Amino acid sequence: MVLTLILLMFVLLFLGVPIFVALLLSSITSLWFFTDLSPMIIMQRVFGGIDKFVLMSLPFFILVANAMDVGGLSTRIIRWCRTLVGHFSGGLAMTTQTAASFFGALSGSSPATVIAVGKVLYPELLKNGYTKSFSSGLIIQSGSVSLLIPPSITLILYATSTNTSVGALFMAGLGAGLLYSIVVLGYTYFYSKKNNLQKEPKATKYEFWKATKEASWSILVPVIIMGGIFLGVFTPTESAGIAALYSIFVGMAVYKEITMKKLYDLCLSTAGTTAQIMILIGAASAFGWVLTIAKVPLEMSNYLAEQFVADWSFLLFLNLILLLIGMFLDSTIALVIIAPLILPAALSFGIDPVHLGIIMVLNLAIGTFTPPFGLNIFVANSITKMSLVEMIPGLVRFIVVALVILIVVTFVPSISMVLPDLIYS
Amino acid sequence: MGGRSVKILNKIEEISISAAILVSALLVLFNVFLRLTGNGSIWAEELIRYLLIWVTFIGLSYCVRKNDHMFIDFLPGLLKGNAKKSLVLINYSIGLLFALVFSWFSFEFINFSMNTSQFSPALNVPMYIIYIVIPFSGLLMAIRYSQKIIEVLFRKVEDIR
Amino acid sequence: GRDSLTSVQAEKEPMVIKLATSTPLMTSQTKGAFKFKELVEEKTNGEVLVDIYPTSQLGSLREQVEATQMGTIEMSISLISTLSTFDENLKVFEYPYLWPTNEGSLWKAVDGEVESKALESLSNNGLTGLGFWAGGYKAITSNNEPVLSPENLDGVNVRVIPSQTLLKQYKSWGGNPVPIDFSELYSALQQGTVDAQENPLETIYTQKYYEVQKYLTLSNHGYQFYIFTVNQNWFDQLPSNIQNVLKEAENEAGEYAVELNIKQNKEYLQELKKTNIEVFELTDEQKQTFIETSTPLHDELSDNKEKKELLELIRSQL
Ligand code: NA
Numbered sequence: 001m002v003l004t005l006i007l008l009m010f011v012l013l014f015l016g017v018p019i020f021v022a023l024l025l026s027s028i029t030s031l032w033f034f035t036d037l038s039p040m041i042i043m044q045r046v047f048g049g050i051d052k053f054v055l056m057s058l059p060f061f062i063l064v065a066n067a068m069d070v071g072g073l074s075t076r077i078i079r080w081c082r083t084l085v086g087h088f089s090g091g092l093a094m095t096t097q098t099a100a101s102f103f104g105a106l107s108g109s110s111p112a113t114v115i116a117v118g119k120v121l122y123p124e125l126l127k128n129g130y131t132k133s134f135s136s137g138l139i140i141q142s143g144s145v146s147l148l149i150p151p152s153i154t155l156i157l158y159a160t161s162t163n164t165s166v167g168a169l170f171m172a173g174l175g176a177g178l179l180y181s182i183v184v185l186g187y188t189y190f191y192s193k194k195n196n197l198q199k200e201p202k203a204t205k206y207e208f209w210k211a212t213k214e215a216s217w218s219i220l221v222p223v224i225i226m227g228g229i230f231l232g233v234f235t236p237t238e239s240a241g242i243a244a245l246y247s248i249f250v251g252m253a254v255y256k257e258i259t260m261k262k263l264y265d266l267c268l269s270t271a272g273t274t275a276q277i278m279i280l281i282g283a284a285s286a287f288g289w290v291l292t293i294a295k296v297p298l299e300m301s302n303y304l305a306e307q308f309v310a311d312w313s314f315l316l317f318l319n320l321i322l323l324l325i326g327m328f329l330d331s332t333i334a335l336v337i338i339a340p341l342i343l344p345a346a347l348s349f350g351i352d353p354v355h356l357g358i359i360m361v362l363n364l365a366i367g368t369f370t371p372p373f374g375l376n377i378f379v380a381n382s383i384t385k386m387s388l389v390e391m392i393p394g395l396v397r398f399i400v401v402a403l404v405i406l407i408v409v410t411f412v413p414s415i416s417m418v419l420p421d422l423i424y425s
Numbered sequence: 426m427g428g429r430s431v432k433i434l435n436k437i438e439e440i441s442i443s444a445a446i447l448v449s450a451l452l453v454l455f456n457v458f459l460r461l462t463g464n465g466s467i468w469a470e471e472l473i474r475y476l477l478i479w480v481t482f483i484g485l486s487y488c489v490r491k492n493d494h495m496f497i498d499f500l501p502g503l504l505k506g507n508a509k510k511s512l513v514l515i516n517y518s519i520g521l522l523f524a525l526v527f528s529w530f531s532f533e534f535i536n537f538s539m540n541t542s543q544f545s546p547a548l549n550v551p552m553y554i555i556y557i558v559i560p561f562s563g564l565l566m567a568i569r570y571s572q573k574i575i576e577v578l579f580r581k582v583e584d585i586r
Numbered sequence: 587g588r589d590s591l592t593s594v595q596a597e598k599e600p601m602v603i604k605l606a607t608s609t610p611l612m613t614s615q616t617k618g619a620f621k622f623k624e625l626v627e628e629k630t631n632g633e634v635l636v637d638i639y640p641t642s643q644l645g646s647l648r649e650q651v652e653a654t655q656m657g658t659i660e661m662s663i664s665l666i667s668t669l670s671t672f673d674e675n676l677k678v679f680e681y682p683y684l685w686p687t688n689e690g691s692l693w694k695a696v697d698g699e700v701e702s703k704a705l706e707s708l709s710n711n712g713l714t715g716l717g718f719w720a721g722g723y724k725a726i727t728s729n730n731e732p733v734l735s736p737e738n739l740d741g742v743n744v745r746v747i748p749s750q751t752l753l754k755q756y757k758s759w760g761g762n763p764v765p766i767d768f769s770e771l772y773s774a775l776q777q778g779t780v781d782a783q784e785n786p787l788e789t790i791y792t793q794k795y796y797e798v799q800k801y802l803t804l805s806n807h808g809y810q811f812y813i814f815t816v817n818q819n820w821f822d823q824l825p826s827n828i829q830n831v832l833k834e835a836e837n838e839a840g841e842y843a844v845e846l847n848i849k850q851n852k853e854y855l856q857e858l859k860k861t862n863i864e865v866f867e868l869t870d871e872q873k874q875t876f877i878e879t880s881t882p883l884h885d886e887l888s889d890n891k892e893k894k895e896l897l898e899l900i901r902s903q904l
């Protein structure tokens with residue numbers, strides 16, 4: 001059954017049918033021919049896969065991104081960022097990564113971050129002489145930090161399925177997420193220096209002041225989100241909806257760039273993007289259900305636990321397997337199924353569950369931008385309009401950077417453990 | 426189906442999903458307002474969730490029409506001319522087949538759901554009312570894929586996307 | 587000879603049952619499920635095998651029940667608060683201060699007529715309930731002040747799961763019940779979006795709510811029941827000897843899980859006392875004020891004949 005499932009999925013994908021069709025048609029077919037289970041369970045799993053309140057932040061963050069774009073908020077923020085860091089080498093690329101960490105700290109959703117940052121900054125990067133390949137790679141990987149920097153849906157899922165402290169995981173995620181961002185920032189700096197990318201003249205005090213004043217309404221968006229969450233006015237998911245309404249309000253009433261017609265269009269395009277992404281999550285959930293019933297994840301992790309005698313070889317192999325799983329499975333599904341099964345083996349090797357959580361999430365985060373099935377690649381496709389083949393070189397350079405970070409995070413536990421140890425013991 | 430009714434269908438599809446997006450954002454604000462004023466409601470969260478799930482399912486058809494669904498363009502990118510036209514036809518036919526299979530099992534699912542008495546916890550409506558969007562989405566997709574097939578059949582080879 | 591022996595073995599392929607639970611591996615429900623597996627496989631000499639899918643691997647609680655109705659999963663151990671969206675009569679089990687506040691008397695009241703009446707009601711939904719399992723008493727945690735009387739809840743945002751019963755319960759105690767998704771509860775408590783919540787000790791301990799809450803009241807105002815449910819059509823067409831084995835194994839594993847749950851809850855309480863959260867028990871007087879405010883709700887919420895009968899039956903067993 002597993003063979004048919006996977007083979008059929010690959011054939012359908014190769015032909016170029018929509019990915020969700022490939023996942024669902026292969027799932028339905030393999031249930032129909034190889035089990036006596038009714039394929040109507042697939043319908044339930046698609047629905048169940050997207051029937052999660054935290055996922056509702058996704059459409060709202062897409063709406064934020066669209067409203068900021070159409071309403072002129074994004075351009076003003078970028079203008080302001082440029083007066084701030086544009087005169088450095090790689091200023092705009094660095095702005096992209098910083099903005100991603102920022103949006104990641106708001107959304108906790110990797111694809112939403114890619115949309116929010118990419119929609120605004122991708123065209124700007126191209127205008128400023130960055131290659132399509134580098135820019136798309138930068139944008140697609142930028143979603144990863146959102147899985148590490150709190151709030152993170154993925155870390156919460158890990159915490160609940162392994163009985164680990166959410167607070168400690170958030171602190172550990174913050175440490176690893178900041179390291180990730182700093183390393184990528186460093187890489188973009190050297191890349192830009194080496195390629196001699198154009199810098200802008202340093203802004204005068206007046207120019208900086210003017211840009212700040214114009215952008216102030218826009219800069220309030222993240223302030224509202226963070227402030228609202230930290231003051232306990234609303235939950236992270238709700239903050240996304242509020243931020244969307246606020247952005248629409250500013251675009252309509254303050255900057256007067258959103259007309260009723262544009263409002264309709266931006267809601268429509270948000271709905272389209274929402275359907276595109278949510279159905280992938282639903283279809284992956286159904287596909288994962290079939291894999292689970294066929295005990296594929298279970299057998300894989302049992303094998304893992306049996307094979308290794310030392311913790312370093314276990315960790316190395318764990319990383320390889322997780323990278324592989326991350327390439328094919330939705331990160332939340334992979335996490336919920338595999339984390340509780342791997343934990344006992346990890347504990348026997350003396351690995352801290354918080355540290356293990358960060359390793360797992362980082363692996364799955366890399367999986368979101370690894371070809372062929374990294375979710376964010378497809379998400380970003382709606383922005384870059386590039387084919388997978390065109391995007392690969394740009395992705396590979398960031399995968400290499402991320403793998404270096406992964407090795408450091410794996411073998412230097414103190415990166416993950418320093419903040420939680422400081423606060424919780 | 427005539428051109429006029431297709432246009433009406435398109436419009437209904439578009440208006441419903443874009444309105445649902447805006448309404449769900451407004452509901453978030455309303456829900457926060459209720460909580461802050463001490464009138465916590467339990468229905469708003471569920472309504473938002475189901476609205477956005479409806480957007481997803483109706484949006485499936487919209488994205489089929491706009492060719493917006495994510496796919497791997499390796500083989501389609503390689504082919505040209507009649508080969509490309511054949512591949513596009515094959516893919517749309519697979520899409521149509523999928524939409525029909527999807528509708529079939531969704532109807533089975535609705536039938537199952539109607540014979541049980543599950544109610545949504547907060548809105549207290551029968552779950553099949555909420556699930557009904559799934560077969561509806563399947564049928565819409567079947568219409569869209571049929572339209573696509575007809576379009577391709579009557580189009581010149583050079584105009585194939 | 588050899589050949590005939592292997593062909594006999596090949597004919598007798600073991601029956602495989604899928605059993606889903608919503609809780610992690612170390613919980614009494616999932617450990618009980620593994621006990622069930624062990625018993626069934628032993629009693630049938632391996633002719634019936636049980637595959638366990640813990641931690642909501644096959645879907646959320648709601649989806650798990652639905653899949654059991656469909657028969658894609660043969661069995662599941664599901665929360666009564668979820669099952670009550672499939673069979674509204676089960677809502678009676680969630681009424682505040684309906685049950686004795688100690689486990690011995692509670693299970694004495696439930697075992698027997700009450701249990702069979704509830705399972706009979708459930709059987710109208712394509713599900714056969716084999717028995718009640720334990721989830722533990724609910725406690726209330728808070729941040730502003732310890733909850734020792736309904737007054738302490740005045741205007742306080744209390745997180746609840748979406749349920750009319752809980753909504754009315756907390757409104758009658760003066761609180762402002764608001765639904766927050768489970769996955770957002772920790773941070774909502776941390777940031778003060780809500781100030782209080784209710785859950786069994788197991789959840790409070792394993793979700794580390796003691797990190798973000800100051801006070802814990804052992805209110806014992808409600809009890810979380812689980813029901814071991816199986817797909818009806820599937821179960822009805824099993825040979826009666828297999829049915830009996832499954833019933834016996836469920837019974838034995840259920841008793842084991844109830845005892846384990848009681849033992850674990852004592853341990854959770856000890857562990858919670860070691861943390862920074864301050865633990866309060868209600869005196870009989872304090873409990874009485876809650877009970878007085880809650881009792882009128884029992885009749886108000888029993889809005890059909892079946893619920894009224896069930897309520898009367900429970901009262902007669904107390
Ligand atoms: Na985040």
Ligand code: NA
Nearest residue numbers: 326327329367
């Ligand atoms: Na992935």
